[in-house]
Amino acid sequence: MFRRLPEIAAAGDAIGFTIDGRPASARAGDSVAAALLANGVTACRKTPVSGAARGPYCMMGVCFDCLVTIDGVGNRQGCQVRVADGMAVETQDGKREVEL
């Protein structure tokens, strides 16, 4: 789990988005992966190989473990996309990940 530093938490979250349909909030400038962690979502997908749970690992676009579906487009790197108002983020299980 991750939390905001107090000075930042006090400023409040300005962005409203959804995680698997549930409302969530984030701060402008957050990546989708950061926003997931800030909302207590540590695991964001299951691998297509074994179905094991994975979550953000590198946060810099090299590990490809934070792949999520963003506004219907699968396999996006959550750490490389900024969260936006009204964005629909879906975690991916092994099968949904490969949906075209």
Place this chain on the structure above:
Amino acid sequence: MSGFDFDIAVVGAGPAGLAAAARAAAGGASVVLLDEQAEPGGQIYRAVTETPVRDRRILGPDYWHGAELLGPLRDSGAAHWPGSTVWSVARAREDAAGGRRRIQIGLSRDGSASLLTVRHVILATGALERPFPIPGWTLPGVLGAGAAQVLLKTSGLVPSGATVMAGSGPLLWLLAWQYLQAGARIDAILDTTPRENWRAALPLLPGFLRSPYLGKGMKLLLEVRRKATVIGNVTALRAEGDGVLRTVVYTRNGSEHRLPAETLLLHQGVLPNLNLANATGCAQRWDEVQRCWRPTTDDWGATSVEGVSLAGDGAGIGGARAAEEAGRLAALDALHRLGRLDRAGRDRAAEPVRAALDRALAGRAFLDTLYRPAEPFRVPADDTIVCRCEEITAGAVREAVRLGCSGPNQAKSFLRCGMGPCQGRLCGPTVTEVIAAERGVSPAEVGYYRLRPPVKPITLAELAALPKGEADLDAVLKH
């Protein structure tokens, strides 16, 4: 010059790229700075323009230095294209007419791909964290310390539950220090620095302490040791959990201990991020001291491929300050190669830069020696996953070696390790070392993955929409 044609492209907007782009543009070249992130700074100065962490004591003065690189870039007139992922650099065609020899760069921006032509490329692709393959490192809740630092810089996020940090290297201590400054929770720091490294590194300590930048690191380390629970001489680590991290298990002095944890932050140094250079065909060599592959470069950062140079940690780890100076050197040399600066002018301009580079690199040998990761963390046991994408274990790699696989490229064909979307970034160094150890030869002998573009995945739609020449369109229709 069209919108897709520049003298020089710089790839990566960290310290090396920012300095290189500014210097090259100031020298009169048309320059484009291509960077994957939305804001300049690279990883070391990530979000320096917009971090919500306004209390400057938390991230520390070295971080805020990054902001000083932005003014010169702005003033230089270099184009800055943030949000641009470079997925290919193709060398100039040998058979092209002299004046028309151009390097072609494939990039994606806002979901659409394009090809850029330039006369020179400076790759400033920086570093990535050395893989830290331990059992359970794929569990959600286990992150790189570098990842935790990105979360802090970009979003002001720190772990809230039980937090364990483990490994070795300056960045681990810096993050711990930043967490302490920020009042974040650290339950324990498990130090995996091998005891014998201290003996080897001690003779190099004076040089380190004289370094204006690095000496500060020692003070920082001592402060962390005073304020946090640091458990030294950790010789084995594993993460356990049921789909999410629950427990960190470590071995110290031969006995096993368990710590409940929600977050485990791993780190054992950084490596050159060489995928793009490798895929471009730049020669590379095994660095025994830093225990990594690094592209081969000359004093100016020029690689084995004409028109392609490297600057910063992507050419070998030297740290942010050294990267900045290396960026300036690469820029001066590029200006010279493009005929905008004669040799004497280049050499004269380089003098103070080289002096600054030497200062920045002083003491590096101490760090390299002290923080060389212990063998069990580089060459893991059989049950440990080494390739996260394809979920290939160290044991499977060893089995392939017994079946006749002699290097990483064959391992790829045998096992698919390195064939996933990360393109070997998270497994390449480990696969090299596991094969070398199993064969009883140097990693230099077993080699590294031959990487191929696109170095980052690209959608079929983007590829299909790339501009095609008339001859190419012809080929769409002809058999």
Place this chain on the structure above:
Amino acid sequence: MSETGTASGPSSSPSSGPGTAGFRPDVIVIGGGLHGCSAALHLSMRGVRVLVLEKDHVARHASGVNAGGVRQLGRHVAEVPLSVASMELWHRIGELVDDDCGFESHGQIKVAETEEELDGLQARVDELRALGFGHEETIGRDELRALVPAIADHCVGALVSRRDGAAIPFRTTFAFRRKAIALGARFQEGGAVTRLSRRGGLWTVETAEGGRFEAPVVVNCAGAWADRIAAQVGEPVPLEVIAPMLMITARVPPFIKPVVGAAGRTLSFKQFPNGTVLIGGGLLGRAERDENRTELDFSQVSVNARTVWDLFPIMRGATVVRSWAGIEARMPDQIPVIGPSGTEPDLFHAFGFSAHGFQLGPIVGRITADLITGGSTDLPIAPFRIGRFAA
């Protein structure tokens, strides 16, 4: 037979089988691609002692990185008898090499996008029928959709060869190598052949690494480097070095079994059991054979992507994770060189497969073994004689 038979060379890579020191080969095969390994296997099955010399490592080039198509479909008529015979070996590949090579037979299909193209495909079927071959047939709209539900709406029919399929190239080549070694063949990897000479009925082969090997018979399976071997014995060939490009996607749900090509465009499209999709077909990058290097041409890769976009709308959102090219030899008439040297006795060639040699691997090794051990073969190889290029 060999006078000294003493071989000296660099240390072998792991599991190259027993070392080569002191080994007295009857035949030296130059080139450790599929064809070299297949020749080694078939010769070893007949008790012939074989040494394979490979300049890099087995399956390093085209044999290890090709698209893996096991295709009779659409072959040059001269190749059809060989291809049909090879197909029989593929369907029993496990008996030959103790490994299934990842071979799966779900057919190969060449789609027609227009009625005109379909007519052309029917003409092809008629041509083969006249020659006595019935493995290709045309199918209409409905059967095409039954076989390939994801095909774009505009496609009107296809040519199909139902027993065709695909295998895994590296695994296949390695299986041939392993079985050959089990039967006594030796492999020397690392060190290109620099000199080939013959004296007193004995060939001497020298390599860049200082190796020197002797045998009564030599087989040239050197792929994109085979012209250099041929030139050493005074029979230059117009071999072109090419780099056919391939790309592969991230895993997508299984949606297609057969391998699909197109009548009017360059395409080879297949999905692996793990979900990744391989896209190729022969569009070319650039090859630098002296550097073992290929350079991709993304405007050509884009052409391939565009073809897939048109024919498989379902693929439009897929991501391409990697592309590459192998180094391959192409002959001017697009068919290989197979058979005895035109200038020297006890020298045989098998190269120049022009980007479609994978399926022929099992049979051409047998043909070469026939020629060496029996002096002839029952398959028609006259069209492939090396002398055809002589002015």
